[in-house]
Amino acid sequence: MKRMMMGFCASLVALVAQAGEAPPPVVTQWYGLTVSGTGPYYRMRLPPEIYAASQRSDLGDVRILNGAGEQVPFSLEAASVPAPIQRAVLAPVNWFAVPTAARTAGQGRLGVLLGADGSLRAELGAPAAPRASDDTVLVDLGREAAVSALRIHLRGAQYQGRVRVESSADLTQWHAVGEAELLNASANDKQLRQERVALEGLRQRYLRLSWPDGMPEIAEIASETLLAEPVAGSGAAPLRWQAAAQVRAGSQAGEYVFASGGVYPVESLRIDLPQPNTIAKVSLQSRDDAKAAWRGIATGTAFRLQGKSGEERSAPLQFEATSARDWRILVDMRNGGLGSGLPQVSLGWRPAQLTFVARGSAPFRIGAGNAALTAVAQPTGELLMGAHPETGIATLGVRLPMAQEKEPRIAASARHIVLWMTLILAVATLGGIAWRLARSKPTDASQ
Known part of the structure; x- marks a missing residue:
């Protein structure tokens, strides 16, 4: 009888443990x-x-x-996509020094003529080489292509100074693009050069260069274009695009916040600016929820420019895939920001x-x-x-309707009820056995 009671108690403990288990969590959709x-x-x-x-x-x-x-x-x-192989292609471009006096006086003759095809040509009688009084250079890229950088090859042994770059589609409206430090130094038969000016895929035909620290002696100017060659045979899923949710202005100037609407593995982001002829430096940040700190994702230049061949827009920002829900764009306000209106944002991702x-x-x-x-x-x-x-x-x-969504929970609840009923029955049975044993003990003692 003792062994039977011990076995019954062990079974009872197991039933209690099972009955105490919480029903397994279920999904909501x-x-x-x-x-x-x-x-x-x-x-x-x-x-x-x-x-x-x-x-x-x-x-x-x-x-x-x-x-x-x-x-x-x-x-x-x-989904994983091997990074494309990028190859830099350099091509010489036409450039022309513009006399300071003519430019500031607003004269029509600047030593440069605009051809019927849009190309720039030196005016007859214009100086062949830049003079000391020239502090502006006009650059004709030849076509509206995505130029990643400008390479300014310098003559002479020593030069260090800044160059400011503006862009235009028609030689009348100019937009600030950026500024870079150029360096050409030599010592002990060694030479140090910094001749690259980043343009980050700008699509404009004409550039204007100015020299706050004095114009250097220029040997050649070339455009740099990056050709992306995808890795063959990757078999990756194509990029899907969808609009971001709830794009709104943030608490500070130049801040725009939005949500992805899910845990999409976003790897690219397209910014459509609200007003044409806008160029702005932007920083992209994200976080998993409102309690987390913002972390930097990517930086770049967003633009929307009206040219003779139509409207040109900046390429999407690309970065390592992240499933963050909250996003924000910070715009450099030194050039006026984005103007009025809100940008439209699209998220690019690849499904698993x-x-x-x-x-x-x-x-x-x-x-x-x-x-x-x-x-x-x-x-x-x-x-x-x-x-x-x-x-x-x-x-x-x-x-599926909510009834089917709750089926796993209903099944778990039914199992929970059955376990508790079994437990109650077991306790009642145990109580009955104990009562019978208690009544039988005096009889055994009398015998």
């Missing part, structure tokens, strides 16, 4: 899955609805269930590859939306067991 093919594996690019529903930056709350409500194994493989095993019967469904869940996705290599099995295609269906 479920979507149906449609599968085609023979399987046993199915693949899909993770849709934006799941990125919007997920509450974890690593997508650890994603779950896939079969028709019986059982979890099925799956893997998530983040999802692969799951079709264990059990259909219909399958996918869900996300609970930060308390732990990640259960497996590495793709382990899921496929190193083989190359047949793989079908899965597509996202409609969002």
